[in-house]
Amino acid sequence: MDINHRASILIGESMNFKGRDIISMRDFSKAEIMHVLNTAKKIENGNYSNLFSGKVMASLFFEPSTRTRLSFESAMNRLGGKVLGFADKGVSSSSKGESLGDAIKVVEGYSDVIAMRHPLEGAARLAAEAASIPVINGGDGSNQHPTQTFLDLYTILKTKKTLEGLTVGFIGDLKYGRTVHSLAHALSHFGAEMYFISPDSLRMPKDDLNDLKAMGASFHEVNDLEKVIGKLDVLYATRIQRERFPDQLEYEKVKNSYVISKKTLQDARKDMIIMHPLPRVNEISEEVDGTPHALYFEQARNGVPIRQALLALTLGVDV
Amino acid sequence: MKELKVSAIRDGTVIDHVPGDVVFKVVDVLNLEKSSETVMVAANLKSSRIGQKGIIKVSGKILTKEEVDKIALLAPNATLNIIRDYKVAEKASLSVPDVLINVIKCNNPNCITNNDSVKTKFTVVSKDNIRVRCHYCERYIDKEDIKVL
Ligand SMILES: [Zn+2]
Numbered sequence: 001m002d003i004n005h006r007a008s009i010l011i012g013e014s015m016n017f018k019g020r021d022i023i024s025m026r027d028f029s030k031a032e033i034m035h036v037l038n039t040a041k042k043i044e045n046g047n048y049s050n051l052f053s054g055k056v057m058a059s060l061f062f063e064p065s066t067r068t069r070l071s072f073e074s075a076m077n078r079l080g081g082k083v084l085g086f087a088d089k090g091v092s093s094s095s096k097g098e099s100l101g102d103a104i105k106v107v108e109g110y111s112d113v114i115a116m117r118h119p120l121e122g123a124a125r126l127a128a129e130a131a132s133i134p135v136i137n138g139g140d141g142s143n144q145h146p147t148q149t150f151l152d153l154y155t156i157l158k159t160k161k162t163l164e165g166l167t168v169g170f171i172g173d174l175k176y177g178r179t180v181h182s183l184a185h186a187l188s189h190f191g192a193e194m195y196f197i198s199p200d201s202l203r204m205p206k207d208d209l210n211d212l213k214a215m216g217a218s219f220h221e222v223n224d225l226e227k228v229i230g231k232l233d234v235l236y237a238t239r240i241q242r243e244r245f246p247d248q249l250e251y252e253k254v255k256n257s258y259v260i261s262k263k264t265l266q267d268a269r270k271d272m273i274i275m276h277p278l279p280r281v282n283e284i285s286e287e288v289d290g291t292p293h294a295l296y297f298e299q300a301r302n303g304v305p306i307r308q309a310l311l312a313l314t315l316g317v318d319v
Numbered sequence: 320m321k322e323l324k325v326s327a328i329r330d331g332t333v334i335d336h337v338p339g340d341v342v343f344k345v346v347d348v349l350n351l352e353k354s355s356e357t358v359m360v361a362a363n364l365k366s367s368r369i370g371q372k373g374i375i376k377v378s379g380k381i382l383t384k385e386e387v388d389k390i391a392l393l394a395p396n397a398t399l400n401i402i403r404d405y406k407v408a409e410k411a412s413l414s415v416p417d418v419l420i421n422v423i424k425c426n427n428p429n430c431i432t433n434n435d436s437v438k439t440k441f442t443v444v445s446k447d448n449i450r451v452r453c454h455y456c457e458r459y460i461d462k463e464d465i466k467v468l
Contacts (some may be wrong), residue, residue, distance in 0.1 A: 024457060026457065066411050099435055099437075100431065100435050101437070103434075118431075119429075120429055120430065120431045120434055120435075121427060121429050121430050121431065121455065121456035121457070121458075122430050122431035122432060122453065122454075122455025123431045123435075123455075124430050125431075125454065126435065126437055126454050126455060140431075140456075141429050141456070142429070143456055144455055144457070207458075207459050217455070276468040
């Protein structure tokens with residue numbers, strides 16, 4: 001047995017995801033991330049229409065998020081699984097004062113896996129501790145949204161054929177944008193060179209930058225996209241939300257300085273891709289949609305194979 | 320000399336070498352005002368080791384793990400003496416553990432631990448200059464912002 005083979009067996013042994021929860025990107029090593037992405041690729045390119053037959057996913061949306069919910073449900077339905085659940089705070093038991101743990105213990109009797117979204121940070125971790133079946137976090141407040149990060153990584157991998165050593169720019173609201181924090185953290189495993197492009201009022205939080213430093217990541221904070229756009233393989237844009245600004249004049253000033261248009265892209269590399277977790281407001285003008293740079297709609301579609309991969313791995317069905 | 324400052328107790332716990340500024344904080348987090356046992360508190364004693372110190376003596380009390388962890392956070396250099404029949408039966412110095420359960424309140428109002436009946440849990444990420452991270456919401460809290468439950 002050669003060394004590579006032995007190493008791959010060793011990795012294979014530690015790659016048992018059956019019964020595991022998907023709560024936070026902090027819980028995943030580089031090898032585990034790659035295993036999820038490779039499984040998504042296999043599912044997307046294979047014929048697995050009955051992969052989830054006989055399996056039920058509980059879809060518990062304590063906070064509405066139509067996109068994430070539909071993506072989870074499509075992931076399950078398309079491979080022969082069934083879905084039950086709710087998507088309205090009004091009908092969830094939490095409004096009757098029941099603890100989250102109790103609510104989860106009831107639901108696990110009806111299903112094989114739980115996909116959930118909750119407005120409070122840490123809710124998914126708590127649910128996972130209460131449940132004996134796997135819990136997949138579809139967003140817990142402003143904390144984590146790991147399926148989004150996995151689909152972001154999958155989109156980059158599919159387009160660039162590698163995650164190693166890329167130059168990635170993040171633009172917009174880097175202070176509150178949890179997708180940015182999470183993706184930057186994940187890309188640190190792959191030696192990315194990162195540019196954080198934002199107004200001073202929306203810079204990356206100090207704690208996140210400290211985490212990146214601790215992981216040995218290489219990054220720069222800048223105010224202007226023009227100065228760095230020519231270096232980028234990927235430009236990840238996020239929405240700047242009006243409600244984040246106490247001063248509306250400041251918002252008006254800032255929102256227009258970070259609009260990506262065809263003109264902004266003049267100096268961009270031909271193969272630079274633009275990603276966005278959607279929905280967008282005016283960060284990317286519609287004229288960009290028809291250019292080869294625009295990858296955000298394909299990115300959203302990639303949510304289905306990624307969620308299928310995470311469901312398959314945690315359910316322990318063979319891919 | 321030192322034993323004369325605060326009268327001796329027969330059985331219980333003596334918390335010694337508590338820095339002057341946290342003596343009453345320790346009394347507070349151990350909920351000693353509500354204790355039915357004899358509690359003796361001496362503050363502003365001279366200590367060659369830490370300048371001003373305080374001693375807290377509680378009759379008939381054995382500290383729980385949670386209480387010991389709380390003292391370790393507030394007064395990492397304090398010593399604990401378990402007293403049996405007026406004698407020091409055990410002496411222990413404190414150390415901050417790797418995980419703190421039900422010891423700290425999370426500062427994030429949107430954290431599930433502030434909205435549901437669950438014990439808080441924090442990972443200690445740095446012990447020199449204490450820094451912890453909430454197991455649930457994943458926020459960091461620095462030493463000066465830590466609120467002991
Ligand atoms: Zn918390």
